Amino acid sequence: MRFLQKGPLANSGFRRLWISGFISELGDWMFMVAMPVYVFQLTGSVSATATNFIVDLLPSLLLSPVAGVLADRWDRRRLMLMVSAAQVAALLPLLTVHDSGQLFVINIVTAGQSALATMFQPAKYALLPTLVAREDIPAANGLSSLNGNLARLFGASLGGFVLGWFGLNGILVADAASFLLAILLLIRPFAVGRQVSDHQPVWRAWLEGLQEIRRRRGLRAMLMTVALMGMAQGLFAVLFIVFVTQRLGGDESDTGLLRGVQAIGGMLGGAFIGALARRTDPRRLLGWSLLCFALMTAFTWNSSYLTTSISWFVGVFAVLGAPGVAAFVGRMSVTQMHTQDATRGRVLATLQSVFDGSQAVGMVLAGALVARIGLPAALDIQAGLLAAAGLLTLWYVQRPADVPAPWEDHRPTLEVAQP
Secondary structure, three states: OHHHHHHHHHHHHHHHEEEHHHHHHHHHHHHHHHHHHHHHHHHHHHHHHHHHHHHHHHHHHHOOOOHHHHHHHHHHHHHHHHHHHHHHHHHHHHHHHHOHHHHHHHHHHHHHHHHHHHHHHHHHHHHHHHHHHHHHHHHHHHHHHHHHHHHHHHHHHHHHHHHHHHHHHHHHHHHHHHHHHHHHHHOOOOOOOOOOOOHHHHHHHHHHHHHHHOHHHHHHHHHHHHHHHHHHHHHHHHHHHHHHHHOOOOOOOHHHHHHOOOHHHHHHHHHHHHHHHOOOOOOHHHHHHHHHHHHHHHHHHHHHHHHOOOHHHHHHHHHHHHHHHHHHHHHHHHHHHHOOHHHHHHHHHHHHHHHHHHHHHHHHHHHHHHHHHHHHHHHHHHHHHHHHHHHHHHHHHOOOOOOOOOOHHOOOOOOOEEO
């Protein structure tokens, strides 16, 4: 097994983080897919189902800054252990659900699971650069992205299968098992240094993360890049449905098929990035992948003038997943390598909040753009935002020469607050 003898997978700590991240995300996807379906089965109400979607989304937007502070203040491995254990406990109220009268219990559990997942991700991606060599960071992010797509592909399918065959209790058992497996992989400590913590109030610690962004040109540029990426994603989420149903004449199953096949390109892209990343500057990886993503997206939208065959677009959307993954890997790697270890969790969480907020703006703008300028022009604007993000990255983001690697940061270290 030569692939375990070099690169990020040569580090046993990263391997455990990588596998535990996959298992945890697998459980998250099972839950995310199964709960709205169960709510609709239980109530037959579209509005109740939409409410379940909303309570799943809100914690990510609201709690990302707090999650970043915790990722910098507490031992990250222990934080992930606590989150995984809490996710198991938070599932238990589902045992009381038997009819639509307990719908509020489902929504509370959904919000709790979403909040806990929000706490897990900044800790995971802030810990990652401390486990691998600096030149292996993009490859490690590529492998993590590969995991995300695998979890999405298999977790979504398993969620529907388990719910259909074993009901809500089956989801509870399968989801709890995934979190318990993640705990087993995280119990043994990683060989990393202690984190810096001065026990400041959460709001002041969060402001320090903002100051880190303000001080570094690369991170300031990433704010705009991430905002443009988020707005483009928000436009995509809405316009994609309109494109498939109105432009291609597809139905609900076609919409699900075309959205799902993007995971195929995502998996291939994640595997390819793992091999390419050691020879590629993350800044260039992000910039050029965004430009490639923009061109491919524009081609996808405008190829509908030539054909509306669903079979054609299955192939096109499958390929489209690859530059999307490359852009994610580049974005994460640039952010990690421009940020010192003591504030990395807060910076990652802040940029994720910017992405989520901009995505919401894009969703709101989508309807207004279609009404004013029509669907084709709105789709081209979406591709144009990706191109603008790529050009901004190539022009403004510099190499992170002024940022010490985690193992080179010799500032005084205080005892980490224990969770």
